[in-house]
Amino acid sequence: MNNETISSKTPWWVLALALAVCWVGIFDRDLWTPDEPRDAAVALAMAQSGNYVVPLLAEEPFIEKPPMYFAVAGLAAKLTGGLLGNVGAIRMTTALWGLGVLWMTYLLGRRLVDRTTGLMAVLLLATMEGFVENMHWIRVDASLAFFVAAAVWCFAEMFLADRPWYAVPAGLFTAGAFLSKGVIGPLFVGMGWLGFALPCWLAQWREQRRVRLYIAPHLAALLAFAVGAGIWMILLRVVGGKALWDEWFWDNHVGRLTGTSTALGHLHPGEPWYYLQTLAMYSMPWLPLLLLGFWRFEKEARAGGLATLWKNPGLPLVLWGVGSLVMLSISVTKRDIYLLPAFPAFALLCAMMVRGKQPRWIGGFYAFWMGLCAVALFAAALAPLWSSFLPAGVRAHFPSSLLHFGLRHLAVAAIFVAAVFLIWAKNRWSAPIRWIAVTALVYIAVFAVPGKAIDEAKSMGAAYKAFVDRIPVERRERAAAWGFSETTRGGLYFYAGASFQRIHEMERLDAILKGNDPEFDSVIIDREKDLDALLKRPYRILAEGHPGSGKRKRPLFWVEGADR
Structure with missing residues (x-):
């Protein structure tokens, strides 16, 4: 099957079907766990407050992630929420980021091989399980994946087509990756940069040409990145203060990479093969093509040696994809969605396998x-x-x-x-x-x-709203929150516009039930199945709610002391 055969038999309706997958299920469903109630609430708070510097979750700073995704989603909710509903408007931004990833994948395939390979990569990526799942979910990883793909494409233009002026947008896109999820964004871009820089320099060295390091363009890219990312970092320091800045950088970034921030979860120490399972699951149903791609690359590399390796169009993709996988595997914090930005590389490798005759x-x-x-x-x-x-x-x-x-x-x-x-x-x-x-x-x-x-x-929206409606308005400010998860905080704020001050000390919980607390006279308890063991004194349940269903139900109890 040659290139022209594939191209001539790629009708428009196949592309339309693949792109339609990006849009079905976007506007006709509620927020789903995990992540969506939290991230949607942060985006909605930005739309309502106009504060695009410090993300807020239920009126408290939430700086696990920079504001890029939340800001765009919040703007979408502000502009189109009345027409699409806030859930649909916010989730729509994820679909748009996904379309951007597909477009960048096409441009990469066109530059690396040809238009047909780019188109096939789009079709394969749009129907990969991991891409479909994550581009239908309200998560910051969608914007991260776009900016990583866009930055890598710009570097590919610089190295493969000798277009050094693409370094500036590469730096800006890298800043976008940073503003989407922090330090991990530039690290992902670095893997893609390595994938295209190393073969370029190897080719120049093998052909005894002057090795072009593109020093000035790289400095320009670094400056563009510093300006794009630095503006928000300065604003965060000025608006949020030193304590908030330290929490964002040291706890949420350095701590996640090293595993010292255990409270943030997703820790998988001693699991170096974690992402191989993710790769197999997320690449379905195209895993056989991906395995074939790795096998053919290894076979051609052994047959030709270093003399021809740099000419292999699969080399940049292997360096980018495998480099990203190794980088993530080194980190103690692991989660399947973290591998998403590397999937354009794997989709392109699969597309190259479609060009030839398959076993x-x-x-x-x-x-x-x-x-x-x-x-x-x-x-x-x-x-x-x-x-x-x-x-x-x-x-x-x-x-x-x-x-x-x-x-x-x-x-x-x-x-x-x-x-x-x-x-x-x-x-x-x-x-x-x-x-x-x-x-x-x-x-x-x-x-x-x-x-x-x-x-x-x-669906949890109706349950959250009904629960808050059972709390008289005049008593809400005197109700404290105990054990609230990010999901509960986000769900209550998003659906009912409610936020409750959290308490963490058992002594204060006991004082509230006694009626001795100067600020609160009741408490809302989240996901506690054994109230007797927790409260250890007589209490009265004033309201009860169960957002979700089955084992995912999140019991909510509004209680006060029985002696009140």
Whole structure:
């Protein structure tokens, strides 16, 4: 399968399907845990307060992350929240960041190989599990991924096309990565920079040409980065003060990398292979292509040696992707989403494998994959039918969208028919096009039926609002908060506009129940299943709420002393 064959058999509707995946499920669901209630509340606070320097969570400084994502999301909520709703407006920014990542991936593929490779990388990345999941989630990693990809593309233009003037936007994009998630942003860019700088310098050395270090452009990039990132750092120091600045830098950045900030969580010491599992999961269903890409790169590197290695277009991608993976593995703090900014490199490596003839096992795997997709679509379309045969006790735990036929099931049935047609249309389009199209259809169907069921189970907005409504307005300022998670703080603020001052000392909790505290006369307790063991004195439950469902339920209790 040559390049022209792929290009001529890449119809517009395949790209439309892949891009449609970026938009389904954006506007028609509630905030989901983890992260969304917290990050959406921070963005909403920016929209309401106009403070774009110090992020706030429930009226308290929240400086785990710089403000880039929150500021853009807050601006979107301010401009379009009335039309789309605050949840849809904020989540829309994630989708837009995702489209930006796809565009940068295309530009990288076009520069590194050709337009066809860039387009195929877009199609593959848009249908990778990790990309789809994270570009539908309100998280700062979406903006981080965009700025990293944009900065790496600029450096690729400088090294591959000898365009030193791209160094300045590279520095600005690197500043954007820093303002999205802090120090890790420039480190990610550094891995991409290494991927394109090293082969360029190696080629010049092998060909006995003058090695161009681009010293002046790099200094210009550094200056652009310093200006872009430094402005916010100075403002944070001036507006927030030294204590807040130290908390942001030393606790949330240095502490996360070294594992000394244990209270921030996500610690995985002694797990050097953690991200291999993430890579396998996030790259599905294109993991076989990625493995093939690594295998072919290693084979070609051994066959040609150093003399031809620098000519291999896969070298920048391997250095960028594997370098990012190693960098993250060194850190004690680990989480699957942290690998997201490296995925354009892996998608491009997969796209290069689509250009040539694939081994028979690749075709066999994706024949099985498409069959599995068809079965899943069939089951989703008929969910109300087969669920009727389940025991009543099991059905009682099913969301209503899985028990009753509706337009969503009809849409999934149509998607099933389209998928079956694509599976059998072997002579109309190339195999990779059909793999991508069927995969995109499955994602769209997932958001239509299973996604709706998940939303019914995870939605917490109504429960948070109902709980706050049960607290008289005149008593809210005298209610303290105990054990509040970031999710609870964000959910109460986002849905009910409520914030409660937190207390942490058992002595003060006891004083409130006794009626001896000068500031509070009651307390709201979060996620405590054994109130008797916690309170250790007579109490009265004034209101109770259970946001979420199943094991994710977060019990909320408003209590006061029984003797009041």
